[in-house]
Amino acid sequence: MKIAHVVTYISSDGAFGGPVTVARAHCAALAELGHEVSLLAASDIDRPKRLVVDGYEEVLFPARRFSSKLGFAGMHSPELRSHLKDRARHFDVAHIHLARDMVTLPAAHQFQRDRVPYFAQPHGMIDGSKHPLAPIVDSLMTKRLLEGAQNVFCLTRNEEAEIRALCESASIARIANGVQIAPLPSYGDREQEVLFLARLHPRKRAQAFVHMAELLAPDYPSLQFSVVGPDEGDGSAVRMLIDRIGSPAIQIEDGLRPEDARSRLHAARVYVLPSVGEIFPMTMLEAFAAGTPTVCTDSLGIAEAARNYGAALVTDGSPEQLAEAVRSVLDSDQVAEQLRQGAHDYLLSELDIKDVALGLERLYQDARQSNG
Structure with a gap:
């Protein structure tokens, strides 16, 4: 055809x-x-x-x-x-x-x-x-x-x-x-980075990620918190918030080419998507395929399935719960591996x-x- x-x-x-x-x-x-x-x-x-x-x-x-x-x-x-x-x-x-x-x-x-x-x-x-x-x-x-x-x-x-x-x-x-499914990628050699990778639109709630990073940064001095994405209305507010906090551990970058975005997901230690009201965010699926432990909110269309498969840590979206979820991944190899395997099972079964x-x-x- x-x-x-x-x-x-x-x-x-x-x-x-x-x-x-x-x-x-x-x-x-x-x-x-x-x-x-x-x-x-x-x-x-x-x-x-x-x-x-x-x-x-x-x-x-x-x-x-x-x-x-x-x-x-x-x-x-x-x-x-x-x-x-x-x-x-x-x-x-x-x-x-x-x-x-x-x-x-x-x-x-x-x-x-x-x-x-x-x-x-x-x-x-x-x-x-x-x-x-x-x-x-x-x-x-x-x-x-x-x-x-x-x-x-x-x-x-x-x-x-x-x-x-x-x-x-x-x-x-x-x-x-x-998504295209491949064997589960390695994880032990990941960068010390917690990643937000999405459009800087208010719905994506990059500011919640930055507030989360502010809570976690003092306890993880070697960790980098990165906001990466094209500006869709929230860029100036996010930059002002990062400047106000003044932590060198929190950085913001412009959007990436799709192939570079995939590489960045494969290198991150945790992927965090604080967005609300989205139906089926593709960056979550790409994070699953990259074998990157993922944290999201309970308002997403796939939140229930992600919770059922153990594919992501589902939170209420507050900086405090986001921070708690990220901390559980950083502090436990077992939690990280359970999330990676749950996400892989979800992909194989349905996606x-x-x-x-x-x-x-x-x-x-x-x-x-x-x-x-």
């Missing part, structure tokens, strides 16, 4: 986060199954760019902004829209990593207009937003495109409820995120990208056949 995936934005600093990681993993696994796969996105470039990555084609187009106040929702790509106007009908099926933005919504509209079966995967980005523009966008585009999708892929019951509230008639299918790709392949084939 000729398969198109569309995601909002791909950049060298990984600013758009998890949806890009998921889209790339899908594309690589589907290409391995023998399909002709293209991933299309807006990007921080001046002219269209085409490259082959992991057996699939990545086609990037210049991103333009019509509003700096709307973040990614204020972004569009006329070149991508023109490309799809000419090429959408050449694909057998499309998979849109859908958000309320002017990249993926017009892309889904083009596939719908050209009668190409398409699937929508919102990654928790289409929710009960209180933004005053959300109802307008939903009435004009979002609801109709959800209704027209072969399936809307939801990660959790909560996300399914959000989609049902917006579009009761949507055909919802459950899907899991997945293998090969199984995800086989499920997508079946759905794509059914849609293609029913479309004639």
